[in-house]
Amino acid sequence: MIILATVLLLTVLFGLWRVLRGPTAADRLLAIQLFGTTGAAFLLVLAMLVDIRALRDAALVIALLAAVLSAALVQYLRRQEKSN
Amino acid sequence: MTRLIAAAHRSGFLAWFICLCLLWAMLSAGQGWYLGLPTAFGASVLAAALRLPAPRPGTLLRLPRFMVFFLRTLWHGGWDVARRALSPNLPIAPAWEKYQLQDHYRDHPLYPRLRLLLSAMVGLLPGTLSTHYDEHTLTLHVLDERQDWRVTTLNLEQELARLLEMEP
Amino acid sequence: MGMTVITPLLYWLSWIFLLLSAGFFIAGTVGMLRFPDIYSRLHAVTKADTLGLGLLVIGLSLRADDLYSVGIMILIWLLVMGSGATACQLLARYGRESEGDTEADDVAS
Numbered sequence: 001m002i003i004l005a006t007v008l009l010l011t012v013l014f015g016l017w018r019v020l021r022g023p024t025a026a027d028r029l030l031a032i033q034l035f036g037t038t039g040a041a042f043l044l045v046l047a048m049l050v051d052i053r054a055l056r057d058a059a060l061v062i063a064l065l066a067a068v069l070s071a072a073l074v075q076y077l078r079r080q081e082k083s084n
Numbered sequence: 085m086t087r088l089i090a091a092a093h094r095s096g097f098l099a100w101f102i103c104l105c106l107l108w109a110m111l112s113a114g115q116g117w118y119l120g121l122p123t124a125f126g127a128s129v130l131a132a133a134l135r136l137p138a139p140r141p142g143t144l145l146r147l148p149r150f151m152v153f154f155l156r157t158l159w160h161g162g163w164d165v166a167r168r169a170l171s172p173n174l175p176i177a178p179a180w181e182k183y184q185l186q187d188h189y190r191d192h193p194l195y196p197r198l199r200l201l202l203s204a205m206v207g208l209l210p211g212t213l214s215t216h217y218d219e220h221t222l223t224l225h226v227l228d229e230r231q232d233w234r235v236t237t238l239n240l241e242q243e244l245a246r247l248l249e250m251e252p
Numbered sequence: 253m254g255m256t257v258i259t260p261l262l263y264w265l266s267w268i269f270l271l272l273s274a275g276f277f278i279a280g281t282v283g284m285l286r287f288p289d290i291y292s293r294l295h296a297v298t299k300a301d302t303l304g305l306g307l308l309v310i311g312l313s314l315r316a317d318d319l320y321s322v323g324i325m326i327l328i329w330l331l332v333m334g335s336g337a338t339a340c341q342l343l344a345r346y347g348r349e350s351e352g353d354t355e356a357d358d359v360a361s
Contacts, residue, residue, distance in 0.1 A: 004270055007274050007277070007278065008274070008277060011277045011278055011280070011281040012281075014285065015281045015284055015285075017285065018285055018293070024290055024347060024350060025346075025350065026343050026344075026346050026347035026350065027290050029343055029346070030284065030290075030293060030294065030297055032339070033297050033298065033301070033336060033340070033343075034280075034284065034297055034301070037297075037301040037302065037305055037336065038277055038280075038301060038304075040305065040332060041277065041304065041308050044308065044309070044312055044325060044328070045308070045312070047321075048312055048315070048316075053321065056324050056325065057324070060111075060324060060328050060331070063328045063331040063332045063335065064331060066332070066335055066339075067331060067332075067334065067335030067338070067339070070335070070339035070342060070343065071338065071339065071342055074342045074343065074345075074346045078349065081349075081350065107327075110323040110324065110327065111324065111327075113318075113320045155306075158299075158302065158303055158306065159303065161299045161303070162276055162299045162300050162302065162303025162304070163303075164299075165279070165283060165296050165299045165300050166276055166279030166280070166283070166300050166303075167279075168283070169279045169280070169286060169287070170279050170282060174286060174287075176287070176288075176292060178288075178289065178291060178292050203341065204337040204338055205337060207294075207298055207299075207336075207337050207340045207341060208298065208302060208333070208336075211295070213295055213298070213340060213344055214344075215348055216341075216345050225291040225292075225294075225295075225344060227292060
């Protein structure tokens with residue numbers, strides 16, 4: 001289980017390389033998707049590993065946030081580009 | 085009293101209220117109803133006032149068949165893209181394509197919802213990704229144009245139409 | 253009684269699902285790093301990671317203590333699937349807009 005959690009964390013870390021490198025803004029926004037899905041998965045594994053129920057609720061909140069965040073950021077960036 | 089219940093049923097309030105109470109039971113492990121019931125009640129009133137489409141029992145009955153189809157294609161989609169990502173020579177041939185929706189659903193009142201759901205779910209099928217749609221066509225990004233993506237999209241469209249009870 | 257046979261079986265079955273899910277998460281990230289453009293990367297992250305989370309939820313559910321946690325995990329999976337399906341459309345549309353819509357339309361037709 002610990003190894004599984006580490007692997008999940010590593011996939012997020014390597015994914016960050018794409019965020020740093022870009023090249024487009026949409027590439028960077030991919031990180032929200034990655035964080036939302038893999039982050040929720042990591043928290044679910046952690047909840048099982050250390051037996052803390054609240055971590056499952058945290059995973060739920062991450063999933064909810066990711067859903068709203070990418071929609072909001074895309075909308076925000078679009079509006080900014082239009083005003084330029 | 086019966087008239088009140090009938091009105092609650094017609095407006096979709098009742099269906100929403102039942103679903104939201106079930107959701108609360110799951111989220112809170114069946115505790116804290118003094119908070120849960122008013123919240124579910126308020127949200128249901130809001131849903132009925134905004135005329136959100138209520139969950140229908142007929143759709144629930146059709147859901148298992150759809151889920152079987154959906155989970156199967158989800159597996160194929162994930163497997164397909166994972167295989168391509170991990171194979172050394174990266175076998176992809178991206179292209180932009182148009183997908184025309186079937187004619188015989190066009191006059192149905194649920195057509196916009198079918199189009200919306202298809203556009204969203206096509207992203208989980210093997211090799212397809214929707215960017216936007218006009219009246220009758222979806223614009224898709226295809227991961228490999230040699231792949232038979234048109235058939236999978238057509239299958240999804242038919243299964244969705246069956247789920248929404250749009251079949252003629 | 254029956255539990256003594258079933259529990260280890262479920263335990264090993266859950267490991268199969270967990271290992272598979274790790275494979276899909278790895279593939280998703282590899283695809284995100286290797287694929288040549290934003291749209292192909294979206295394919296990788298959306299499909300592989302959603303499937304990975306689904307398999308992980310099945311694997312963890314097989315060794316869960318109570319039905320409530322299973323329910324919450326399934327709910328999380330549905331939520332991630334819904335948000336992933338919407339977000340990948342939005343991002344793809346945004347990508348096309350920022351690279352110039354006319355060019356993209358030429359490619360499409």
